[in-house]
Amino acid sequence: MTDFYNLDSVLSEEERAVRDTIRAFVDEKVLPIIGDCYIEGRFPKELVPEMAKLGMFGANLPEEYGCAGLNNVAYGLIMHELERGDSGVRSFASVQGALVMYPVYAFGSEEQKRHYLPKMASGEIIGCFGLTEPDYGSNPSGMITRAREQKDGSWVINGAKMWITNGSTAQVAIIWAKTGDDKSDKSIRGFIVPTDAPGFTAKDQKGKLSLRASDTSELVLQDVKVPATALLPKTGGIKSPLMCLTQARYGIAWGAMGAAQACYEEALAYAGNRVMFGKPIGGFQLQQQRLAEMLTELVKGELLCLHLGRLKDAGTFTPQQVSLAKRNNVSAATDIAREARRLLGANGILAEYSSMRHMANLESVYTYEGTHDIHTLILGQAVTGLSAFE
Amino acid sequence: MKIAVCVKRVPDMDVRFRIGADNISVDQGGLKFDINDFDAWAVEAALQLKDKNAGSEVTVISLGPDVVQETIRKALSMGADRGIQIKADKVPFDGLAIAKALSAELKTGGYDLILFGKMSPDSSNGVVGPMAAELLGLPCVTAISSLEIANGKGTAKRELEGAQEIVEFPLPAVLTVDEGLNAARLPSLKGIMAAKKKPLQIKPALLAEPQITVRKLELPAERKAGRIVGEGAAAVPELVRLLQTEAKVL
Missing domain, CATH: 1.10.540.10 (Acyl-CoA dehydrogenase/oxidase, N-terminal domain)
Structure with a gap:
């Protein structure tokens, strides 16, 4: 513990x-x-x-x-x-x-x-979230998926979504689409789309070297017709999906520290048991420095989460505070996982141990839900008042 | 069915204990506490009976200071209906004193079945359940590893050295639960929220003067470091010689 x-x-x-x-x-x-x-x-x-x-x-x-x-x-x-x-x-x-x-x-x-x-x-309905597109990742406002309202009030959706967690498992997809012809992101609305609707296909994305115990899929929507009741009525503009991402990023800031804890504990136990040059490797200064750094970043990240959680419960947290926590904690966790893997020596490359699995997973976590770099720009804009996005 | 389960708050045993400054108690600093495993299996047994017998009620009772309310709420979060804290400044070491205080409460409840864990790992006396049964004048079956209740009668299995014993008993009865009876369910998140709203009564403990007191607590002597006499088959003769002449165990 x-x-x-x-x-x-x-x-x-x-x-x-x-x-x-x-x-x-x-x-x-x-x-x-x-x-x-x-x-x-x-x-x-x-x-x-x-x-x-x-x-x-x-x-x-x-x-x-x-x-x-x-x-x-x-x-x-x-x-x-x-x-x-x-x-x-x-x-x-x-x-x-x-x-x-x-x-x-x-x-x-x-x-x-x-x-x-x-x-x-109750898990009876599993969902996925379709925002990211093949050509619009960090810039979701540029999405090309379109929903067209029909005379009878129903909608017809066309487009493609990529990197969709749970995409092939889900019974429904929350699909974000532009409802107008303009380039602005103000017409973006969310729809609850059944994945068995005609024209909806999900394809497992093969060849991943990270998040291998997760379903990541590509969604294609070709003339998918949904009733008027599929529209999430209170959605409006890019702000709506970004609000969802703030919720998810909050959880990621906590989650990354969980992965980091697993790696730290594995490394600590290994350092106590693995004997080299006649004593446990935990007795050598190089490994102690590794462990001390890992522990320090872990404690800092967890304190950050806890305070952020209290702010969220008080209703005063900001998306920028979430960006700081996601950015810091995932980055710290990737470093902790890599150092743990190294401390484990050759054994560290085996699936029997968890550090390399976490290390590879965290590369995805570093990249999804706002890449590390995008969160840097969010923070830069928050403190300078100047946008560096474009 | 009315079922009572008596539970105890115990430290996580997977730590290195230190002896307190008074030399008669364990230093509580840094210890983590949870419901005794044997008691959690007793709670699970009660909840399984409740699931099978509509209208049943499961009452959880614990003796001790206010921190035991957390242990009671753990059982409530698993699905028990109500809790009673028998409030005492500390849990006495004397099992008879505990059994008397618990049975004073238990005899007023009209329970069909009273369950205990067979022991707690902190004091390891294993006497409270049978003593409470004696004080209540009820039949007692200890260390059960299976349980069936039907038509006002119970059947339980006890694991013996190299054999199993199947026993039958009338209700009401007192049972103490052994490992292997079941696997305790995890409290669900909804159960944890619901537990806060379930009734938890607090009553003063009627504690008799303890007849048994701990005089001294000490850690076992440190084991001497082992010695490696060699490796592989070549080391066997030397090992045998040392076991004969030095350790004198062969």
Whole structure:
């Protein structure tokens, strides 16, 4: 257990209880299989019913919609523990909760909320989030996917989405599309699109060397017709999907520290057991420096998450504060994972250990949900008032 | 069915314990606490009976200071219905004193079944359940590893050295639970939120003067470092010689 700064003492009983449940789930159900899943390149779908039963999906949304109604610190702790298992498993829960259930909750009609949220919380309906396109990643405002309103009020959607987590697993996709002809991002709206609609295809993206225990797919929508009720009525402009991303990035800042903790603990245990030149390698200054640096970044990142969570619970956090935490924590976690892998020597390249899996996963986490570089620009703009995006 | 489960808050045993300044207790600094595993299996057994018998109620009882409320709430978050804290400044070492205080509460509850873990790993006496049964005048089956209840009668299995014993008993009865009876469910996140709203009564403990007190607590002597006498088959004669002449175990 890593709790060098006794963070437990500032968590509530309920927050600790939530963390302990997810920690036990990850120890019992995820860790024994995740190395094999990674090698086989498959998402462990069999875990979904139990994740749902424990209440992990949309856990910070209200009880009246079948969710657990937790505060945001408890939600963050869930992401932390899940990613201690694997970034792919955490990504699944992030997408289902923050990128699918959250937009239904925030932008949906009361009818949509009552219909979808309980079924999504129970895992009966799995969702994915289609924003990124092959040519529009960091610049989602440039998207070319179009939704055209028909005379009868229905919509016809055309376009392609890429790098979509859960894309081939999902029963519904939250698809973001421009509803006007202009180049501006003001006409962007969100739609709940059934993935079995005629013209909708999802294709698994092959050849990944990262997030191998996760479903990443490409979506193609060719004249996909959806009824008027598919529109999320309160969406309007690029701000709507960005609000979803803020939710997800908040969870990622916590999750990255979970992955980092797994790597640190693995490295620490290894340093105590592995004997070289007649003593445990943990007794050598070089490895102690590694461990001290890893521990320091871990503690800093966790303190950052905790404070950000308290701000979110108080309703005062800003997207820029989330950018800082996502940027710092994922970057720190990639460094911790790499140093852990190195401390493990040759054994560090085996799937039997988790550090290299986390190291490779975190390269995706570094790149998705706003790349590290884009968050740098967000922070630069926040402090100077000058945009460096274009 | 009315079922009572008595639970104890115990330290996580997977740590290196230190002895407190008073030399009779464990230094609590840095320890993590949770429900005793045996008691968690007792809670699980009660919840499984509740699932099978509609209208059942599961009451969780714990003796100790206010921190035991967290342990009670853990059981409530698993699905138990209500909790009772038998409030005492500390948990006495004397099992009889605990059993008397618990049975004073248990006899007022009209329970069909009273469950205990077979022991707690911190004091390792394993006496509270059987003593409470005696004080209540109820049949007691200890260390059960399976349980069936039907038509007002119970059947339980006990693991013996090299054999299994199947016993039958009438209700009401007191049972103590062994490893292997079940796997305790994890509290769901909704269960954790619901537990905060479930009733938790606090009653003062009627604690008799303890008849057994701890006089001294000490750690086992440090083991001497081992010695490697050689490697492979070539080392065997030397090893045998040392085991005969030095360790004198052969």
